Amino acid sequence: MSNVALKAQTAPARAELDGLVLAVARGDRQAFAALFDFYAPRVKAYLMRLNAPAPLAEEIAQEVMLTVWRKAGQFDPAQASASTWIFRIARNRRIDAARRAAARPDPDPHDPVFRPPETQAPDEAVHAAGRAERVAAALDVLPPDQLDLLRLAFFDGLSHRDIAERLSLPLGTVKSRLRLAFDKLRSRLDAGEL
Numbered sequence: 001m002s003n004v005a006l007k008a009q010t011a012p013a014r015a016e017l018d019g020l021v022l023a024v025a026r027g028d029r030q031a032f033a034a035l036f037d038f039y040a041p042r043v044k045a046y047l048m049r050l051n052a053p054a055p056l057a058e059e060i061a062q063e064v065m066l067t068v069w070r071k072a073g074q075f076d077p078a079q080a081s082a083s084t085w086i087f088r089i090a091r092n093r094r095i096d097a098a099r100r101a102a103a104r105p106d107p108d109p110h111d112p113v114f115r116p117p118e119t120q121a122p123d124e125a126v127h128a129a130g131r132a133e134r135v136a137a138a139l140d141v142l143p144p145d146q147l148d149l150l151r152l153a154f155f156d157g158l159s160h161r162d163i164a165e166r167l168s169l170p171l172g173t174v175k176s177r178l179r180l181a182f183d184k185l186r187s188r189l190d191a192g193e194l
Helices: 014-025 029-049 054-074 082-103 122-140 144-155 160-167 171-191
Strands: none
Touching: 014 029, 014 054, 014 082, 029 054, 029 082, 054 082, 122 171, 144 160, 144 171, 160 171
């Protein structure tokens, strides 16, 4: 069989299409180009008949042809024709796309995430900024080992056990250093030293 492109005027025989898939399994790029030219527009049209919008049908058709390239070695002409095998892949990809779309409901426009933050009153903004400055100043006076533990616990969200493993420290040491850090922060913030 020749690895030349399929002619548009005549529909290729099953044996020719099956042979092209088998050639693709051996890495024949010309055979894949011929398969692509023949099947990609047909797969897209098929997907559109399954109610896929044109851009989605194009995307899925590309995925299908990529799957044909990657999995051509799994094709068995004794089980099905190349057309049946390729269109089954297309149908399954369309079902997967529909499931993904159903799993992603449209966003609720009333969800608080989509609302802009409420503006703070000027006095609240000043108070919040002052509090942030006091906390930052209190953190600056902590010993580095305690500051590192606070960062791991609160900024990185690690548990005490995870911190202990990461720093190769006993769990009790992690807990006691964190407790000391909290006590120092609390005393400085409560005393109004800052």
